Amino acid sequence: xxxxxxxxxxxxxxxxxxxxxxxxxxxxxxxxxxxxxxxxxxxxxxxxxxxxxxxxxxxxxxxxxxxxxxxxxxxxxxxxxxxxxxxxxxxxxxxxxxxxxxxxxxxxxxxxxxxxxxxxxxxxxxxxxxxxxxxxxxxxxxxxxxxxxxxxxxxxxxxxxxxxxxxxxxxxxxxxxxxxxxxxxxxxxxxxxxxxxxxxxxxxxxxxxxxxxxxxxxxxxxxxxxxxxxxxxxxxxxxxxxxxxxxxxxxxxxxxxxxxxxxxxxxxxxxxxxxxxxxxxxxxxxxxxxxxxxxxxxxxxxxxxxxxxxxxxxxxxxxxxxxxxxxxxxxxxxxxxxxxxxxxxxxxxxxxxxxxxxxxxxxxxxxxxxxxxxxxxxxxxxxx
Numbered sequence: 001x002x003x004x005x006x007x008x009x010x011x012x013x014x015x016x017x018x019x020x021x022x023x024x025x026x027x028x029x030x031x032x033x034x035x036x037x038x039x040x041x042x043x044x045x046x047x048x049x050x051x052x053x054x055x056x057x058x059x060x061x062x063x064x065x066x067x068x069x070x071x072x073x074x075x076x077x078x079x080x081x082x083x084x085x086x087x088x089x090x091x092x093x094x095x096x097x098x099x100x101x102x103x104x105x106x107x108x109x110x111x112x113x114x115x116x117x118x119x120x121x122x123x124x125x126x127x128x129x130x131x132x133x134x135x136x137x138x139x140x141x142x143x144x145x146x147x148x149x150x151x152x153x154x155x156x157x158x159x160x161x162x163x164x165x166x167x168x169x170x171x172x173x174x175x176x177x178x179x180x181x182x183x184x185x186x187x188x189x190x191x192x193x194x195x196x197x198x199x200x201x202x203x204x205x206x207x208x209x210x211x212x213x214x215x216x217x218x219x220x221x222x223x224x225x226x227x228x229x230x231x232x233x234x235x236x237x238x239x240x241x242x243x244x245x246x247x248x249x250x251x252x253x254x255x256x257x258x259x260x261x262x263x264x265x266x267x268x269x270x271x272x273x274x275x276x277x278x279x280x281x282x283x284x285x286x287x288x289x290x291x292x293x294x295x296x297x298x299x300x301x302x303x304x305x306x307x308x309x310x311x312x313x314x315x316x317x318x319x320x321x322x323x324x325x326x327x328x329x330x331x332x333x334x335x336x337x338x339x340x341x342x343x344x345x346x347x348x349x350x351x352x353x354x355x356x357x358x359x360x361x362x363x364x365x366x367x368x369x370x371x372x373x374x375x376x377x378x379x380x381x382x383x384x
Contacts, residue, residue: 040339041113043070043079043088045380047349051076051092052108052115053375055354057383059340062356064373070115073106077129079382082137086110087118087158088382089133089140095126103128105142105151107158110384119159124149124166132187134196139216141187141196148182150198150207154216165217171203174229175250179204185249186234191241195221195264201231201249208264224266226255234287239294243269243317252285252301256319272319274301274308287334291341296364300332300346307335307346309364325366328355334380347378354378 042064044053051074054067071090078091092104102122108115125147133140133155140153140160149168154161173179183202189195189211196218198207204226209218224246226232231250237259238244244266246255254272259265274285282303289298294314300307307327310319327335329348336345337359344366346355357370 041067041384043115043382043384044347044354044375044378045076045079045090045334045382046375047075047077047093047377047379049074050376052079052088052090053378054113054115055373055375057338059338059343062343062358062371064345064354064356066374067113071106071108071117073104073120077379078131079380080131080133081382081384082133082155082158083135084137085384087137087155088115089131089160091123091128091131091142093127093129093145095146097122101126101147103142103144103147105131105140105153105160107155107160109158113384118157121153121160121162123147124151124163124168130186132189134189134211134213135193136213138213139196139211141189141198141218143184143187143198145183145185145201148184148200148202150184150187152196152216152218161216164215167207167218167220169200169203169207171200171205173202173204173231175231178202178231178250179229183231185232188235188237190259190261190264191237192261194261197235197266199232199235199246201233204228204230204232206232206235206246206266208266210264221263222265224257227251227253227271233285236288236290238290238297238312238317239292240315240317245288245290245297245299245317247285247288247299249285252283254285254288254299254319256317270318272310272321274299275304276324279304286332289335289337289344291337291364298335298344298366300327300335302331302333305330305332305348307332307344307366309366311364322364325357326368326370328357328370328372329353333378336381336383339383345381347375347381348372349377349379352376352378354381 052071127146169182186199230248233249329351331350353372
């Protein structure tokens with residue numbers, strides 16, 4: 001069963017019985033662990049002029065306290081850390097940067113929970129929506145949704161070079177409304193860091209490249225072709241090192257993939273349906289969360305707005321559906337587990353809230369009710 005938001009009073013969960021349940025659960029957790037969890041700084045990418053917001057997270061009470069604007073960069077779709085956690089990189093979905101028809105890629109130094117600007121560069125074209133950094137921290141790849149392009153940058157001391165490699169894709173799919181042209185949406189790296197991947201929602205494919213770690217150049221090695229009209233949006237690798245999950249936005253399915261270390265190719269193992277039987281309304285699958293131990297995988301779906309929990313075989317990555325649950329608002333753009341993995345936080349873009357749900361680490365089940373905190377157009381949640 002899908003639990004829909006009944007009314008906006010969900011933003012005031014902290015004043016309700018459900019909030020009392022959340023606090024009681026958190027107190028029990030603290031008692032069981034016989035320790036006081038530490039507060040953590042959280043950065044939220046916002047699709048608004050003040051693009052990076054700061055919050056303080058208290059896992060003992062599952063509370064987010066606003067800590068002001070961390071950086072004034074516009075329309076931040078994505079944030080990611082360098083491997084050491086000293087630097088943060090942002091993708092800004094804009095159409096013009098320093099007089100060029102391009103999105104912005106920015107980097108910041110993290111210093112005592114504050115962000116200090118380091119560099120800003122134009123991407124390959126407009127609408128930059130995602131960035132990812134390789135495991136060495138020396139290569140960043142940006143994906144441009146509206147421009148249908150991608151770019152790689154050299155990173156040194158957190159500062160970005162000008163783009164060292166770009167590609168403009170010439171693909172389109174059968175969905176006339178959403179696939180009139182290529183739409184690069186997501187960038188990622190293989191478990192061994194030798195290959196890079198760009199999900200092309202408009203072209204129904206994932207572009208595969210060999211990464212040159214010395215230069216950050218990419219060389220095309222192949223393509224994974226998804227079902228026509230499916231729109232592959234994101235790609236996440238399971239901790240087992242050989243399974244990946246590609247979420248198909250336009251049809252709300254997930255391609256369970258086998259990753260091959262010899263050549264970096266991807267092959268389809270199984271396709272999973274996210275929608276409930278009989279549903280025929282608007283739908284857009286979105287994002288993926290995988291637990292550290294690989295035992296549970298969660299997917300977010302927009303328009304009919306739910307989270308879907310699966311148990312996963314840690315060795316094979318095979319998924320078994322568990323239950324759909326409430327996401328706390330409209331349009332869950334991104335979601336993530338807190339460092340304790342006892343709380344799921346959901347960025348509900350069109351409700352302007354971040355919703356928090358308790359999670360049972362043993363069963364993987366998410367609470368049906370939680371509490372929500374104001375956040376303007378939240379797009380990405382990043383824990384320090």
